Every structure is written in C-alpha cells, then in structure tokens.
Amino acid sequence: MTENVCFQIKRLTSNEVFLAKELAKMFGFTEGSKNQFFASENYVRQMLEKEDFHVIVALENNKLIGGLTAYEMKMFKRETTEMFLYEIEVAENYRQKGVGKGLIEFLKEICTTKGIVEMFVGTEKDNFPAKKLYSATGGMADENSVWFNYEF
Numbered sequence: 001m002t003e004n005v006c007f008q009i010k011r012l013t014s015n016e017v018f019l020a021k022e023l024a025k026m027f028g029f030t031e032g033s034k035n036q037f038f039a040s041e042n043y044v045r046q047m048l049e050k051e052d053f054h055v056i057v058a059l060e061n062n063k064l065i066g067g068l069t070a071y072e073m074k075m076f077k078r079e080t081t082e083m084f085l086y087e088i089e090v091a092e093n094y095r096q097k098g099v100g101k102g103l104i105e106f107l108k109e110i111c112t113t114k115g116i117v118e119m120f121v122g123t124e125k126d127n128f129p130a131k132k133l134y135s136a137t138g139g140m141a142d143e144n145s146v147w148f149n150y151e152f
Helices: 017-026 041-049 099-114 128-136
Strands: 008-011 053-060 063-074 081-090
Touching (some): 008 099, 017 041, 017 053, 017 063
C-alpha cells in the first residue's frame, strides 16, 4: 500500500526562476556535471514567460518534490497543436505516491483548456516505471514508433 502525501501542483511563473533551476537539478543538470545547466536567470525567466512552454512542479510544504517540462508544437500538415511532454521527474522518496500522475493530469487539464487534443512522450524501452505511469494516465504505447537522437 502506498502512503498518501499532501502536495500542491502548479505551473511556474517568470518570478520563480529559482524553482525552475531546482527542477533542472532534479533532472540531472547540475553545475560541473556532464549535463551542466548553462541557462542564465534571464533566459530561464524568458522561457517561463512563454505561453507555449510549461514548467509544472509538485511542492510539499513549499519543497520541490517533482516536476515536468512540456512544449506546445504547432503542426505543419494540420491546423492543430500537440503537446510534447519533454521530461518528468519525481524525487525518489515521493515515487509511487501519486506525484507523477498528478503532474501529468495537471498538464492534461492545460491541454483540454487550450484545445490541444494530442500529447506525446517518449521513454526508453526498459523504463518500466515510466511506461506504467504513462499507461496509468491514459497514454497508449505506439509499438511502431522508434525515436532517433542526433547530437551535434
């Protein structure tokens, strides 16, 4: 049985650069690491001001316990927008307690409010916890898709 935690979920504003940087650390982007976080406070603030970029966080007593980033993408062949859930992370001691599910449900509400009818996310084939989370929140696996990464 999972223990319940009381947490708040919200979208960050441009006044919450510190929390955005804390979330980046949770994603593994830290000073001096291979994935060093290079964005300046001004850049982060500008990103948070964008209507088509979303940073959603979960807080327990004002402490960051999880979050996600997502991008709205206007489609070329159809006059529609899709949501790309780029990354999601929950602090280890808060996993399996509804935090990840709450973050995704919050993003789904944004999609509904904005008239976005499709959202997608990718993960590694062996990331079974992520697959379970995405299925539990209504995601359907597309067995025909393969992702390719390019690094420059």
